[in-house]
Amino acid sequence: MKTYKIAVIPGDGIGKEVVPEGLRVLESAGRRFEMNFSFRHFDWSCETYAKTGKMMPDDGLAQLRPFDAIFLGAVGYPGVPDHISLWGLLIPIRRGFEQYVNLRPVRLLEGIESPLKNVRPGQIDFCVVRENNEGEYSDVGGRIFRGTDEEMAMQQSIFTRRGVDRILRYAFELARTRKSHVTSATKSNGIIHTMPFWDERFHAMAQEFPDVRTDQYHIDILTAHFVRHPDWFDVVVGSNLFGDILSDLGPAVAGSIGIAPSANMNPERKYPSMFEPVHGSAPDIAGKGIANPIGQIWSGAMMLRHFGEAHAADAVERAIEEVLAQPEFRTPDVGGKATTETVGKAIARRLDK
């Protein structure tokens, strides 16, 4: 029997509440589909930062390297600035392990009400593919003349042919497994160096995939189309910044942020990939036991798919849909009264059957 070694980082706030439900469902999937998991927990979090001054130890990446994947809850807590939790843990892992694909599926499920009028389950079903390693989120730049009238800040965007091509290629290949349609997010009218370069590479890549339909929109009107015509999209690819924005907007039109999953992937499998819900640590509801665990559980399904366990991944996704369709298994964010644990257990039970 195959054993997958998983590094588990629950993190902060509701991360600590939803991760156990994610693990519970993985265990059930393992029983049903004959896989073993060996989970090792790491207490890297803002709490650890408060004690040690570090989100993770200096050799953190070396400790994670031997694992097949990383299963993360969320990090961030009042009292620790968000750039510390982000640059102290998430970004080093995403960059150090070349997790250059951030994949976020957006699907409107039965039982979830979209904030949009007149959309039904099935009408929203697309994926946002975000470049996760370079682009606008770079630490190249600086500030001079601090505190004076001459003060100046500068931040460089980095777009490399290698970095752009590999994310575009991933998007086109993904589209071939779906509805064979890729939409590119651009802004080449305003950002006149990097974005025309992005567009050029997009057109070059499209030549290699003549069977895939393509279109592109400037990011401003694209956000409007997400709201007005979410049924237009199949795979949407964007730079780090545009992808970040779209990958929050997408889940928002499909209902609660509490159900949205994501994967930070190194498709070449040279390094472990990391699976985490889209949401953060939600300090406003932490400790109450009412966080929706579905984003975490669905991220587990993405991890199974990455391992090549497609049947198990499909079964988990089906169990999520079946459970959500029953009002008694909905947490307050999706209009119910259920607890985190009730929902996790209901999904796990479906898999055991």
Ligand code: NAI
């Ligand atoms: P958030 O996603 O934690 O919360 C936004 C709102 O959605 C809150 O009202 C929260 O109660 C609700 N919510 C989120 N997840 C939910 C769930 N599973 N079930 C029910 N309701 C849920 O975003 P926010 O408030 O901007 O950030 C809080 C902290 O989390 C910050 O420190 C931030 O830096 C961090 N964060 C971490 C992320 C990560 O680890 N990848 C991602 C986003 C934020």
Ligand code: MG
């Ligand atoms: Mg974001």
